[in-house]
Amino acid sequence: MTTLRFSPEVADFDPQRALAQVRGMADWAAVRYHCETGQQRAARDGKPDVNRIEQSRGAMLEAMLEGQIAYAGTSDLSPAGIERAMARAVGAARAAGRRKLFGFGDAQRPRAQGRYASPRRQGPEGASLGELSDLLLEASRRLKVSARIVSTEAAATLTEVESRYVSSNGAEIEQQFLYVTSNFAATARDGGEAQRRTMNGEVARCLQGGLEVFDREALLAGCERVGREAAELLEAIDCPSGARDLILQPDQMYLQIHESIGHPLELDRILGDERNYAGWSFVRPQDFGTLQYGSRLMNVTFDPGVPGEFASYAFDDCGNRAAREYLIRDGVLLRGLGSLESQARLGQPGVANFRAASWNRAPIDRMANINLEPGASSLAEMIAQTRCGIVMHANRSWSIDDYRNKFQFGCEYGQLIEEGRLTRVVKNPNYRGVTTPFWNSLRAVGRREEFQLFGSPFCGKGEPSQVIRVGHASPPCLFGGVEVFGGGK
């Protein structure tokens, strides 16, 4: 059997040996080795489309000189390559040190030791390439439920990451990640009208784990539902305009959390590091402990320990041990998303979130798993208590300002609620609002049984830019009096 295990013949690399070679070149030094092996497998319209395997492998050398840290990333892992990279990092640290923003020390690079491994039952070594290929081909066929489905896609990625971080003050961390993402999509067309439906959105199906995440029969049945709903949208009325109560399903909640809670709470944004690119934040340092961010039903955690959630880990990329923290409790803002560096600069507590996308990028403040904790209402109860409302499923459009106030989202599939009952399906459901008034309109939070794990592999930020994996879990939630609207020119 040809398995999904891919191990090209490359020379071994020992980060400790590399560190020993360069540690004397700076006041403090670290080596972060990152090897990422990713597979993309996709079928389209019942035919093979993408079979791609890539391995990106290199080391980031860190040098601290008189409180200035500089970085040099290299894919040349030979002793000479490591030494050249360290020399470049040292040169940059020396040059930047005269004009540094802040002086760092050992407190920002703790002496941590430990390991982490993603949960997995069926890793690539035990998974058949042929079976995965067959599953995706079959899924792309099942999505085509009628002649009006003009395009179907079934895609999966399987990514293994080995990260090893060692430093001259004794940090030694090894983390092994296994990530699985998938997308199943159908586009329906009739004359000039086209509608697309996916299983939970184009990018939201993200987990840590192995191929066990694919339950073949459930997946294929889900594909048929997605295909039927794409065709159903062609017949649907456009989403009405006006203020309505809004129930967001977890596959839209995840992005609402990401854009309007996660990003504004990043301390590096509050410090202005991102103001030339991703943006600043409406949150001010004095808001921590005082700002009523949302209603009392709102409890949000940074939780890197949820088994299977996409951005779980034990340590961040400066060796800070990760732990669960409440960011918002009973609606009150308590803590930001800031690394040890940002915490020192701002004088605020934070979390272990100094993360780099790969060996060629320096770590910055990132989200990890940011979750809305479950509440006491079931989805059925939320619908029953709503006179004039709408349920929205699966994100398809997102936009928010650079201070993270004014947002607009679009979803794939809407269902009107009239007098406590689901009635008609609507197409092009969109809504917009402003962050804190919106979260203060939170009227009900779903139960633990309806709590679902989603995420994204593509959270973009930073200069130079980097995409990182984030996880977001939530139950369905009910918001009062939100401005909703449909499509059209």
Place this chain on the structure above:
Amino acid sequence: MSFAAETRTLVERLAGDCFGQCAAGEQVTLSLSAEEQAYLRFNASRVRQATDVRQRELGMQFQSGGRRVDLGLSLSGDFESDARALRSLLARAREEVRVLPEDPFLVPMENRGASEMHHPGRLLATQEAIRVFTEATEGTGFTGLFASGPMLRASCNSLGQSHWFATESFFIDYSLYTVNEAGENKAVKECYAGNDWSEAHFLAGFRAARERLGLLRKPSRSLPPGGYRAYLAPAAARDLAGMMGWGALSYSAWQRGLSAFAQLKEGTAQLSPQLSLRENFALGLTPRFNALGEMAPMELALIERGELRNLLVGARSAKEYGVPSNGAEENPFVGEAPRSAELAGGELDEARVLAQLGSGVYLGNLHYLNWSDRHSARVTGMTRYACFWVEGGEIVAPMRDLRFDESLYRALGTNLVALTRETHVMPETGTYFCRNLGGMKVPGMLIDDFRFTL
């Protein structure tokens, strides 16, 4: 030996070794993306992070028996170890094609010739860059990214094709900050890019940006949502027109029901006769060859006087849909997209922009655009940085940021009043995974009844 020369020598040796390993019926294309970059990140005229990156990523497309596998790895730079790794990729590819089904849309490899393009540059050393950017900008909140160094792209295959592109270039993308009389943060955005660094050129741009910052010190005007006459300065125009690169001009996206310009293609909607867009590789921003080594024409009309002339077609779409390829690059997320687009200028003199705007909004930059209804080519996004309320052809006050939600069929169709005569090259400053190539040349846009919603 320079990074570019060292990389080319390495890759040519690897290609020779790899192609020599191919058995009868096997074909291989190698594609290279490499860079040696200094990335300097500034906040408040101080160095926030300094990162040096040296990377060479090699892609391999393997074809055999009507099947295809794409593989990739990071090159170490050492021939012996990279050749061993490449041979293990070949072995893996052979194993995969024994299992995978036949690909009906496989594009058989061809020798698509040879080409070379090299744009040498005169670049600033890291130490000097830190001095210039921190000393000259003191007190302005200067925040941004300087990227500088050589970049390479190549495509060669076992049938003899060989295309090389190398450039040594830089950009400094930055913003300056002030707090206005009402206590609000305000900023202006600027970018200087090129192959030959000139401190005088940078300082001239910086001083002009600092002067614009002065205009932002008045308290901001809050405008209620509604339709406003709007002037989109070139950076904002680039963002709005850039949405056409999100699948709107892709042939495969159109076939799959994902193009925002389906109605334009099918003749049920129109754009303004003032609008002409073409791919123009003469701008020299990016190689003409794509990952398969197809050479795009030097110029390709996409929209002429508001009418769709061509959609972008890559070789795989061409095979699937039975149309000729025009050498477009296929992007897995959006289909084929322009790489070096030029939107033709119009009749409006830049010096008369405010007078022609009369009363309305002057938008320096936009932010976070996305389709809000792709089928209707409707785009939402935010205003950002230096945006002003204008009355009687005079700037009255900065404005608070607004959300717009507007169809390209209106903004670039019925409501497009004028395009400026002058056009500006906006080089790509994206740095995801590596420094990106490309850019867009655009005029400013004067638009009536541009719709703001929040």
